[in-house]
Amino acid sequence: MLLFRLLLLLPLLWLAQPARAAIDVYEFESPQQEAQFRELTRELRCPKCQNQDIADSNAELARDLREKTYQMVIEGRSKQEIKDYMVARYGNFILYRPPLMASTLILWLGPVLVILFGLALVILRTRKAPTRARQAGLDEAEKQRLADLLNKDKES
Incomplete structure (x- = not known):
């Protein structure tokens, strides 16, 4: 019985082998x-x-x-x-801090350029947004037609 238990433990010991940290x-x-x-x-x-x-x-x-x-x-x-x-x-x-050279210039300037590009994109998009909103507005004839359609729908 003891031999049987030892034989059962042997595979478990073999599996635990990689767990040893060097x-x-x-x-x-x-x-x-x-x-x-x-x-x-x-x-x-x-x-x-x-x-x-x-x-x-x-x-x-x-x-x-x-x-x-x-x-x-x-x-x-x-x-x-x-x-x-x-x-x-x-x-x-x-090196975690590579020297500033022509070959490593993109490592140093890349993040700054990405941030500047993102800011420029945000600024351009926010400046165009009010213009688009004004263009998307309805003229008087379209507003009257919309009101008529809404009133017609309420009467039905």
């Missing part, structure tokens, strides 16, 4: 290195994930990037050297 543990020589590592992993975007930094992503690529960042921090590389390495390898997309 936690990365990094040891640093100084608090400054740890602070630099934490700051960099928050500033670098995972190229595979959508809008997620490498600190929060569970993607294999993000784990590799965290490991590479850790190695470079331990080697004593500066924050800018690490960012330059990542940009050279993955492009400006890896």
Whole structure:
């Protein structure tokens, strides 16, 4: 009976296997290195994930990037050297705040242009609305005809 219970629990244990969370543990020589590592992993975007930094992503690529960042921090590389390495390898997309360049101009100006376009559209449409309302008004002959039809309907 005990063997039977154990055999029933075995598939449940197998199903629980993926639930184990892998936690990365990094040891640093100084608090400054740890602070630099934490700051960099928050500033670098995972190229595979959508809008997620490498600190929060569970993607294999993000784990590799965290490991590479850790190695470079331990080697004593500066924050800018690490960012330059990542940009050279993955492009400006890896940075949450890409530099203002011709290739990233749309990233910086796009939202502003969309808002300005929307405001211009709203202003134009509201200015045309009173004109359309006046044009849609009835002249005296049409008003009289409408009144006659309504009176005729009430009499019936």
